[in-house]
Amino acid sequence: MRSHASHPSSRSTSGGRSGGALVQSSATRSQSVRDAELKVAGAIPYALNVELPGMAYGRCVRSPFAHARVRNVDASRALALPGVVGVLTRDDLADGRLFPYYGAAIKDQPLVAIDKVRHVGDVVAAVVAEDPETAEEAIELVDVEYEELPAVFDSIEALESSAPLVHDEIVGRYEIPGGLGSLIRPQNGTNLLHHMKVRRGDAQQAFGEADLIYEDTYSSPALHHCALEPHVTVAAWESEGEAPSAGSFPRPEVASLTIWSATQMPYFVRQQVAEIFRMPRERVRVLVYTLGGGYGSKTYCRMEPLAAVLAWKTGRPVKLVLSRAEEFVTTTKHEAKVRIKSGVRRDGTILAREVEVYYNAGAYADRSGTIARSGGIGSIGPYAIPNVQVDAYAVYTNRPNAVPFRGLAVSQVAWAYERHTDELARRLGRDPLEFRRQNLLREGDRFSTGEELEDVHFVELLEDAASAIGCDEPLPPPSSPGNLVGRGLAVIIKHMGSNPASTNLAIRLDADGTITALSGTVEIGQGARTVIAREVARALGVPEERVDVPFVDTRETPPDQGTSSSRSTFFNVRAAQAAADDLRRQVRELAARVFEMPVADVRIDGNHVSVGVGGQGSGAPLDLAEVLRAAGLARVTGIGEFHTEIGIDAETGQGKASHHWHQAAASAVVEVDRETGKVAVLRLHLATHAGRVIDRANAELQNEGCATFGLSQALFEEMCFDGGQLLNANLSDYSIASLADFPEGFTTTLAENPEPNAEVHGLGETGLPAVPPAIGNAVRDALGAPVWSIPLTPERLLEAVLAQQ
Numbered sequence: 001m002r003s004h005a006s007h008p009s010s011r012s013t014s015g016g017r018s019g020g021a022l023v024q025s026s027a028t029r030s031q032s033v034r035d036a037e038l039k040v041a042g043a044i045p046y047a048l049n050v051e052l053p054g055m056a057y058g059r060c061v062r063s064p065f066a067h068a069r070v071r072n073v074d075a076s077r078a079l080a081l082p083g084v085v086g087v088l089t090r091d092d093l094a095d096g097r098l099f100p101y102y103g104a105a106i107k108d109q110p111l112v113a114i115d116k117v118r119h120v121g122d123v124v125a126a127v128v129a130e131d132p133e134t135a136e137e138a139i140e141l142v143d144v145e146y147e148e149l150p151a152v153f154d155s156i157e158a159l160e161s162s163a164p165l166v167h168d169e170i171v172g173r174y175e176i177p178g179g180l181g182s183l184i185r186p187q188n189g190t191n192l193l194h195h196m197k198v199r200r201g202d203a204q205q206a207f208g209e210a211d212l213i214y215e216d217t218y219s220s221p222a223l224h225h226c227a228l229e230p231h232v233t234v235a236a237w238e239s240e241g242e243a244p245s246a247g248s249f250p251r252p253e254v255a256s257l258t259i260w261s262a263t264q265m266p267y268f269v270r271q272q273v274a275e276i277f278r279m280p281r282e283r284v285r286v287l288v289y290t291l292g293g294g295y296g297s298k299t300y301c302r303m304e305p306l307a308a309v310l311a312w313k314t315g316r317p318v319k320l321v322l323s324r325a326e327e328f329v330t331t332t333k334h335e336a337k338v339r340i341k342s343g344v345r346r347d348g349t350i351l352a353r354e355v356e357v358y359y360n361a362g363a364y365a366d367r368s369g370t371i372a373r374s375g376g377i378g379s380i381g382p383y384a385i386p387n388v389q390v391d392a393y394a395v396y397t398n399r400p401n402a403v404p405f406r407g408l409a410v411s412q413v414a415w416a417y418e419r420h421t422d423e424l425a426r427r428l429g430r431d432p433l434e435f436r437r438q439n440l441l442r443e444g445d446r447f448s449t450g451e452e453l454e455d456v457h458f459v460e461l462l463e464d465a466a467s468a469i470g471c472d473e474p475l476p477p478p479s480s481p482g483n484l485v486g487r488g489l490a491v492i493i494k495h496m497g498s499n500p501a502s503t504n505l506a507i508r509l510d511a512d513g514t515i516t517a518l519s520g521t522v523e524i525g526q527g528a529r530t531v532i533a534r535e536v537a538r539a540l541g542v543p544e545e546r547v548d549v550p551f552v553d554t555r556e557t558p559p560d561q562g563t564s565s566s567r568s569t570f571f572n573v574r575a576a577q578a579a580a581d582d583l584r585r586q587v588r589e590l591a592a593r594v595f596e597m598p599v600a601d602v603r604i605d606g607n608h609v610s611v612g613v614g615g616q617g618s619g620a621p622l623d624l625a626e627v628l629r630a631a632g633l634a635r636v637t638g639i640g641e642f643h644t645e646i647g648i649d650a651e652t653g654q655g656k657a658s659h660h661w662h663q664a665a666a667s668a669v670v671e672v673d674r675e676t677g678k679v680a681v682l683r684l685h686l687a688t689h690a691g692r693v694i695d696r697a698n699a700e701l702q703n704e705g706c707a708t709f710g711l712s713q714a715l716f717e718e719m720c721f722d723g724g725q726l727l728n729a730n731l732s733d734y735s736i737a738s739l740a741d742f743p744e745g746f747t748t749t750l751a752e753n754p755e756p757n758a759e760v761h762g763l764g765e766t767g768l769p770a771v772p773p774a775i776g777n778a779v780r781d782a783l784g785a786p787v788w789s790i791p792l793t794p795e796r797l798l799e800a801v802l803a804q805q
Contacts, residue, residue, distance in 0.1 A: 034530040034549070035290065035523070045289040045551075047232040047262045048321065055234070056085045058310045058320040059135035061125040061142045062329070063117035066398040066724025067151035067164060070113050070144065073125055078141040083134035086314040087142060088126045088306075090114045098309065102272045104300040105184055108167060109364040109401075111276075111306055116149065118166055118363035119400050120724045121329025126306055128314045132321075151398040151724055155358040156337065158191040158395045166191055166363060166396035184369025184394075185650070191396040193361050194369035196376040198653030200448050201387030203343075206352035210343030214427055218340070218416035219789045220772075222360065222719040223333035224734055225405060229292025230327055233307040234260040236317035256283045257308055262291050264298045264522050265562035270554050272301045273308050288552040291524040295709075296404035297331040298524075299564050300366065328729035332719060333405035334371055334394075335360040336412035338379070340420045343387075348430055350439050352387040355379040357413060361394045362402040368394035371402075374495055375409030377648070377657045380448040381417040382458045382493035383439045388448045390653065398724050406709060407768040408565060410494045415790060418490040418773030423786060432489055432777065433466050440491065447493075447661075450654040455759070457663050457751060461687045462491045464749050465667035465774075468685035476669070476682065484672045484784075485682070488777025491665040492770045495658035496566055496762060502643040503571035504558035507536055507579040509587075509636050513625040515540065516548045517576065520560025521568045523551070526764055527698035528568045534694055535573050539580035540624070541606020558639070566762030569694065570660060573760045574642035583638025587624050590631045660761065663689040666710070666770035669745070670778040674801070677794030679715055679779060683745035686710075686771060690750040691761035702763040703748045710771020712737035718791050735791075 038044040075087035090112055093100040100114060101107040113124045125142050129135035150164040157163060170186040170193070184194040207213055239255045257277070263269050266286040274281035291298060307320040322330060336359050343352040357375050361368035376392030405411075425435035440458040447453055466472075466489060475485045506518040517536045521528045529549040537544040550557070561567075584604045592599040595611045603610045608621035628636060648655035669683040686707045693699045716735040720727045728734045748767075753759070772790055779792050785804035789796060 034527070034533060046229060046292060047234060047260045047289060048229065050234045050260045050319070052234065052236055052317040055317040055319055056128045056130060056314060057132045057135045058126055058128050058307060058318050059132070059139050060123045060326065061127065061139045061144065062326070063113070063120060063122040063124055063146070065117060065146055065148050066120050066153070067116070067118060067149040067166070069116045069147040069149060070124065071147055072145040074143040075125065077143065078127055078138040081134065081138050081141060083130040084138045085128040085130065085316060086310070087128070087138070088112060088310055088313055092313060099276050099278065102276065102301050102305045103365055104367045105369055106170065106186065106365040108170065111309055117146070119329070119398050120726065121326070121400055122363065123306065126310055128310050128316070128318055152191070153397050153399055153721065153724055155335070155360040155393070155395040155397060158397045159393070163191055165189070166398060184365070186365070193365055193394040193396055194372045196372045196390070196392040196653070197651055198376055198380070198388055198390035198448055199651070200450060200654065201352070203352045203354050203387040203389035206387035207343040210351050211346045212427070213341065213343045214424055215339065215341035216420050216423055217788065218338045218419055220336050220412045220415050221790070222335040222399065222402065223405065223713065223717050224328055224719060225295045225297035225331060225333070226731070226736060227293030227295060227297055229262055230324065231298065231303050231322045231330065232262045232320070233303045234317060234319045235304070235307040235311040237311055237315070255279065256285065258285045258287065259304055259308060260287050261304050262298055263288055263302070263304065264291070264294050264524060264564055265300055266522065266552050266554050267520060267559045268300055268562060269304045273305055276305055276309070277312070286554045288522050290551070291522060294524050295406040296408065296564060299404050299562060302330060324731060325729045328719070328726055328734075329400040331403045332362065332400050334368065334402040334409070334412065336375070338413055338416035340416050342420065342424055344424060344428065346428070348428055348435055348438050350383060350385050353380055353385045354389045355391070355413070357390075357392040359392070359394045359409070359412070360397050360399060360402060362397060362399040364401045366401055366403045368402060370499065371404070371409045375413050377449060377495055377653065378410045378493060379413040379417060381414070381421070382441050382491055382663070384441050384445050385439070385448065390448070399721070400726070404564060407494070407765050410492065411713070411769040411772065414490070414492045414769035415773050415776065418492065418770070419776050419780070419787070422488065422777045422780060433462070433471055436462055436489065436491060441493070447657070448653070449648055449657040451656050453661065457689045458491055458493070458665070461663055461665035461689060461751060462489065464687040464751070465489055465491070465665040465685050468687070468747055468749070469667040469669050469683045471667070478671055480673070482674050484674055484782040485669065486672070486778045486780070486782025487667065487669045488774050488779070488781055489665065489667050490770045490773035490777060494662040494766060494769060496570060496660040496662060497646070497658060500643075500645050500647065501561050501567065501571070501659065502641060503560050503575045505532070505572060505575035505579045505640045506558050507540070507576070507583050507638045507640070509583060509624055509628065511625055511628040511634050513546070513623070514548070515542060515546050516550065518557045519549065519572060520552055520554070520557045521572055522563040524563055526568065526702065527695055528563065528572070530698060531569050531694050532572050532576060535576045536580065539577055540583070541608070566662070566764045566766065567659070569760050569762045571642050573694070575640040577640065578642060579638040579640030581638070582640060583636060586636050586638065587627050590633070590636070591627045594627065594630045660759070662761065662766040664767040664770045666707075666767065666774035668774045668778040670775060670782055672779060672782045672797060677797040679792055679797070681711060681741070681743050681775060683743055684711065684771070685747045685749070686767040687749035687751060688763060688767045689761070690752045690763060692755065692758035693750060693752050694760060699750055699763055700748065703750060703767055706765065706767035707746065707748065707771055708737065710768045711741065711775065714772035714775040714790055714792055715741065716791050
């Protein structure tokens with residue numbers, strides 16, 4: 001990320017396991033990111049580039065109503081338009097040949113509306129035509145008769161007994177057996193999708209013992225992911241080597257389906273699409289090239305099921321590309337409301353905390369149950385509070401679907417608990433830095449879920465952030481008389497995954513020396529292929545350039561749960577180490593057989609194989625590929641898997657809640673124009689605990705990207721609704737930060753553990769949740785008035801000043 005003409009400086013540091021003093025890192029910057037030159041030259045493949053013979057183009061007919069019964073769908077006028085190949089309506093799904101629902105946890109989302117529409121932009125029908133222009137014209141010719149129904153848009157109002165039901169039935173025939181649906185508990189006859197609880201100690205008793213009790217309410221809006229690349233899917237059927245005729249149902253024993261998609265989860269797509277057609281998943285092939293961004297919007301299934309069904313209905317390969325306006329109503333970030341109450345002693349000790357979080361799930365479940373689970377776990381913050389009561393709710397409404405978003409669930413609650421922490425400090429007359437330092441978790445403390453924490457660095461990160469903006473120095477003077485200057489801090493804890501997870505990786509060694517690392521991780525711009533190549537090269541003792549990492553192809557690459565939750569580096573490094581160990585084991589056994597020696601007399605050191613008593617051969621060592629050639633083998637493949645088991649009690653939230661805990665702190669200095677309410681960020685710093693850094697350039701970019709997202713969310717981003725109608729469904733009216741909004745004083749710290757075998761961390765989300773509250777606390781410091789909601793628009797700040805007067 002560049003700020004004006006200068007690159008943000010990186011204060012890269014390293015620290016030991018138990019959080020000793022930060023010292024200067026000796027790590028070096030990495031080489032170029034793999035494929036960077038191809039991207040610059042426009043030569044890297046994307047799903048949008050896929051062209052097939054006879055390909056047709058799909059477009060969606062979408063609802064103008066937030067909630068309505070679909071009385072009739074008449075496609076006759078559209079079918080009469082020259083160039084229209086076919087139209088998919090609910091009538092095509094009535095005979096039971098296809099299972100018409102899909103979903104990440106509960107199968108509650110229909111391919112096209114069957115009984116009713118549940119949000120503005122819900123898909124009612126889909127048209128396939130010879131070209132995109134004809135398809136666009138045809139969707140206006142599909143006649144739909146609606147009966148408008150009462151709608152509900154607010155997550156708290158949706159829980160009232162009188163609220164309209166978004167789903168008349170939630171569970172039963174739609175739930176995924178043994179899947180993620182088993183982790184959530186929807187309640188039929190209500191709009192409650194999931195209620196997550198954390199109970200530790202006795203919060204109510206502790207409130208009775210507290211000297212002071214303070215309660216605040218905070219909110220954060222729905223956001224758009226703003227990935228540069230839209231959702232794109234191409235689907236094509238083959239039957240015994242030939243495309244099926246229009247509407248011919250694919251017989252599982254002869255039919256196969258290939259999908260090219262911009263998805264973060266190709267194996268999930270494969271599974272869900274196979275279930276729709278009731279066919280073995282092995283006959284569904286998903287190919288994923290580089291993605292042009294995703295940030296959670298391309299997790300699970302989006303347009304892939306519909307594209308596959310359109311290709312089945314028409315007997316043609318079909319490309320489905322969403323417009324930017326469609327993107328806005330397809331995926332959003334969860335709007336959230338947070339009520340937070342703390343009981344404290346006069347000396348500043350936090351005795352108890354009670355939190356209620358309401359996540360607006362929108363019309364379909366997707367992963368909103370996990371959002372409530374993850375946000376509830378993280379809502380206490382990185383503080384040693386012995387008595388905790390958390391209730392987090394995911395609630396159906398008639399808003400567009402809310403899905404995972406970078407900073408999964410934690411950005412919303414971090415805004416609340418770090419703003420609340422500042423308010424507590426001010427009410428107690430304490431310095432916000434000292435108040436945080438007093439209450440932060442330390443090595444060996446137990447988190448609100450009961451698990452003992454290791455490798456804890458919150459205090460060091462906070463102190464680094466405070467030092468970066470000169471918290472012990474006077475504030476800079478305002479640039480204009482009457483302007484106000486303030487500074488703020490924030491420190492956060494974030495989970496990495498909240499469900500059991502696994503990753504598989506294969507290392508293929510050919511006799512000619514070619515090394516191929518096969519991974520189901522998607523290259524989404526985060527540099528995953530670079531990290532995988534580097535770690536495989538490190539494990540095998542070969543130059544990185546020798547390791548090829550192909551794009552994901554579910555027919556070739558081993559299964560992976562998905563590229564999300566900052567999990568790729570954490571899981572792939574361990575899977576790569578296991579695969580390398582398996583490969584070396586096989587090569588040792590081959591060498592022992594070829595040279596008629598015991599396995600114990602074969603030693604592998606990196607890429608070199610020595611044979612002799614005790615592995616001390618007198619001749620020149622062989623490389624791994626030479627052993628294959630000596631054995632007469634063309635290829636050996638090492639298989640590695642890394643699996644984690646976590647889980648918490650449904651009633652108390654106690655247990656192991658995360659594979660790994662992310663830690664970060666941020667600081668900001670702002671200037672507020674008292675007349676206009678406009679905020680200028682003068683200094684911004686983000687400090688992140690990075691573990692062992694594999695690729696420094698990418699790690700720094702991830703940290704800077706988190707700061708970029710955080711500043712944009714703090715000051716600009718908000719999806720604005722009038723009831724169920726989105727008012728700013730384009731990038732002209734939806735504001736995001738530009739380079740001009742970033743200060744010259746923009747710095748980052750990677751707090752690194754330099755030990756060779758130290759734990760690696762994913763960094764794609766770590767620092768993001770800390771940035772909005774740091775800026776919010778700086779604005780509050782400048783104004784002398786509290787702010788409760790983001791973005792910190794001029795209108796909101798002027799209202800805050802007026803409310804204080």
